[in-house]
Amino acid sequence: MIEVQHLTKRYGRVTAVDDVTFRVERGEILGFLGPNGAGKTTTMRVLTGYMPATSGRAIVAGFDVFDQPLEAKRRTGYLPETPPLYPEMTVREYLGFVARIKGVSSGERSARVNAAMEKTRVTDMAARHCGQLSKGYRQRVGLAQALIHNPDVLILDEPTAGLDPKQIIETRELIKQLAGDHTVILSTHILPEVSQTCQRVVIINRGRVVAVDSPANLTRRLGGAQTMYVQVDGASDGAQAALERLTGITRVAEVDRQDGIVGYEVDSEPGHDLRRDIARAVVTSGWGLLELRPVRMSLEDIFLQLTTEEQPGEATIQ
Ligand SMILES: Nc1ncnc2c1ncn2[C@@H]1O[C@H](COP(=O)(O)OP(=O)(O)O)[C@@H](O)[C@H]1O
Ligand SMILES: [Mg+2]
Structure with a gap:
């Protein structure tokens, strides 16, 4: 039309x-x-x-x-x-x-x-x-x-x-x-x-x-399941390195910490569902896995990302 x-x-x-x-x-x-x-x-x-x-x-x-x-x-x-x-x-x-x-x-x-x-x-x-x-x-x-x-x-x-x-x-x-x-x-x-x-x-x-x-x-x-929130108990500082070692993970950032419980945001490459790998890595290290969930990006986040990034080529998702 x-x-x-x-x-x-x-x-x-x-x-x-x-x-x-x-x-x-x-x-x-x-x-x-x-x-x-x-x-x-x-x-x-x-x-x-x-x-x-x-x-x-x-x-x-x-x-x-x-x-x-x-x-x-x-x-x-x-x-x-x-x-x-x-x-x-x-x-x-x-x-x-x-x-x-x-x-x-x-x-x-x-x-x-x-x-x-x-x-x-x-x-x-x-x-x-x-x-x-x-x-x-x-x-x-x-x-x-x-x-x-x-x-x-x-x-x-x-x-x-x-x-x-x-x-x-x-x-x-x-x-x-x-x-x-x-x-x-x-x-x-x-x-x-x-x-x-x-x-x-x-x-x-x-x-x-x-x-x-x-x-x-x-x-x-653009967002979706590629970012996970992972909350781990008893890991002190070892968890970040353990998560970073997993194949397909591009970034691990600590986002909160209280009484030995640490929350991380974990980004993975598009198309990889790494929940099982993350769960296994945490549990086999002897730590407690308290939470594991995808972080959804709102349309607002995506809009901001698309309109503030300087590389239009990269942002094009057609
Ligand atoms: N008549 C005009 N003469 C010169 N520049 C203009 C004119 N109209 C719009 N622009 C410029 O063109 C760009 C797009 O404007 P516009 O189409 O009005 O955007 P939007 O509607 O998305 O706010 C802006 O940089 C604006 O300053
Ligand atoms: Mg206008």
């Missing part, structure tokens, strides 16, 4: 988007996650035809956004970072106006406006001026205008930014309901957004894609 190939965008000497490639399947919600300045808005502006790319290709709903911009735009709804509302128009007038410029026929317009207001739950604000809406309602009216022409693709730039926790939950639910009928890309710089809303995540940092996967897979593939 959306295909981005080797997209690059430079502003003068700043490379905002650097050889970005990813695809989004029909009906999917893709999270576009990255810290501020990563290139999310720039990518979205290119995808929605607001800005030309420096190089690369983007296909939206079967149309090349550079060669067939009108066809692509007709099938795309865009919620920019700041919803483009006209303060002096009422919500109903504004949505009717957007429907007209998006080419919705006059006979269909009022039904579309009502449907979009219902979907985004702004019907009770229909007669309110856009300039008098709360931030939460402004965002919802912004979503309504993105939906008004019933596009195949929705591109939502930080749809929950600036909302309070209750509005955030409502907006997430709304976006989930919209997927299926629509293919959605949403950008965010905060993690809970993607783990709770998206099936797949593209992590972008300094204009480059550093990971593409499901939130669950990202957690598993």
